[in-house]
Amino acid sequence: MKMDTLKTIAGGLVVSCQALEDEPLHSSFIMARMAVAAQAGGAVAIRTNSVEDITAIRSAVSLPTIGIIKQDYAGSAVYITPTKAEIDALLATGTEIIAMDATMRQRPAETLPELVEYCRKVAPKVLLMADIDSIANAKYAETLGFDIIAPTLMGYTDETKDWNIADNGFERLKQMLKDITTPIIAEGHIDTPEKAKRVLELGVHAVVVGGAITRPQQITERFVETMKK
Template sequence: MSNRNLKLPSDLIVSCQALEDEPLHSSFIMSKMALAAYEGGAKGIRANSKADIEAIRQEVTLPVIGIVKRDYDGSDVYITATRKEIDELLGSGCDVIAMDATFAARPAEPIEDLLRYVRSEAPGTELMADIATAEEAVRAEQLGFDYIGTTLHGYTADTEGRKIHHNDFAFLKEVIAAVQAPVIAEGNIETPAMLKRAFDLGAYAAVVGGAITRPRDITKKFVRELHGADL
């Protein structure tokens, strides 16, 4: 697939998310985080939940990748897992819907059905595949996803603990070589130099989250360096 008239720019996308156990969990706070990212030069936002996306769109006009994280019994899939989450995102006004596109057993509809549903209900909405392996990237491209994201590498049973930047972004290189669709580097990009390296290797865009938008985790890194453990 060529990079024709894509809604996401080839640039930095900032993930503005805070889960329920985090101090910044608030749609209002995430909207201001997105505004700060915009003022800092970000060209896109990734956000979790309809409420957060709606609040963010009141603050910035940047394209938004929308997800809904929800756990389901009997399945490891938690990023936009079913039609319920798709409907919430279609109602949010997000530009791109990202979903788990791994080989993990899904809690309800097959991924092919979800793609057909989005293409039918909202043909102008783009789709991003969150994958963990090159084989999953190839399948996602065959299914017709607009973007392939390295998001879940290191977070699935068969890739646990790995990082996309290990051995000079070996996994990112593998995915870029395996598909023609635009590849979005996402996952543990912790420094500006790492971001630049991802683009130098051919990433279409990159999502940076915790290194920018999770002050609790950033503080822990400083404390570990100083004391050897979190306080």
């Protein structure tokens, strides 16, 4: 099953269909229709947040899903599938892939090795995707046995807040591809078809694009800001 899923998404576009509670499109129905549109456009998988959205999307499309649950906990900056509670909820949806924060930051409960070990014990057929922010954390995730590594959090942690995956011609991504053998899915700041094509040429397994496709508020803001310059 794991190899089948990896083969299904190889070389393709994963569309992230997410809308948080404070966003205009927050609705499981709307996210499911976004997923239908993505599938019609040629997407190979959907990344999405919350049990409700995953369930709605899996009922609407035949594509594999990358499931996450965003949950804030006091005393920790980790919010992407941070604890066993979120993992249990995701496993109940049947999602093929579970993504989680795999940085070495302070976690609210279980350690990252404990979470990986737990997943392998209770759901050995589910793929684990490490959302990381740096090459060091990519290497760490690989030692823990993650099936997929993605620089999702590059530019979004205190340590990398001034970084962008596209900086200096994707030099950090190139180095990551040299340093680790685990399949890498490019995610974060991939906001044009040209960038998506470029990272595939560099050798990533697949590409995730979110806001540039499924967040019309952000797309509108970019147009407005550029027009004002």
